[in-house]
Amino acid sequence: EAQVTQNPRYLITVTGKKLTVTCSQNMNHEYMSWYRQDPGLGLRQIYYSMNVEVTDKGDVPEGYKVSRKEKRNFPLILESPSPNQTSLYFCASSSGLAGLYEQYFGPGTRLTVT
């Protein structure tokens, strides 16, 4: 089954404790992306990647890191999480030139930083 998976689905952590949220897709997609969703602010793009070793900032990259060493994986790294990073996070992937086709979204990761 074609899908985007994220782990963990739920995470409660403390300020400053480094964490990684994994994202994996099995569709051989070139384009992958991370979003965060907050009440009243909608979905905002954090980082995106056009292909292996090619990443770029979205609208809200501060406090996050990403890497794309393999085509199928695009982990999101929070080196020193803070409470303002409490949010619902979605990973997405897309095929085609410059990722212009439909994006498939993962089920989301709900992160709470205390």
Add this chain to the structure above:
Amino acid sequence: DAKTTQPPSMDCAEGRAANLPCNHSTISGNEYVYWYRQIHSQGPQYIIHGLKNNETNEMASLIITEDRKSSTLILPHATLRDTAVYYCIVRVAGTGGFKTIFGAGTRLFVKA
């Protein structure tokens, strides 16, 4: 800055067509318009996209004005399961590729 504007909410009677408008007056010639929807806190689901021509698929139709400054998503026969937040988005070329900018979306309520 948001590239699209949508009404915050709309109602529709079950079985009737739902017409969701979107304004994207600053859209560039090579920017596509996409529509997604999100049910509760699930991952957004792709509906349809287009550049300048009207498009139709099994879920919906997309009508883009000739000047491309606005578009309308049409759900021809809305059902209760179509109750969701609908997002109209554009893709914007960044330094490394295409960013995706979501607007605030329209919360569609389909009523029996």
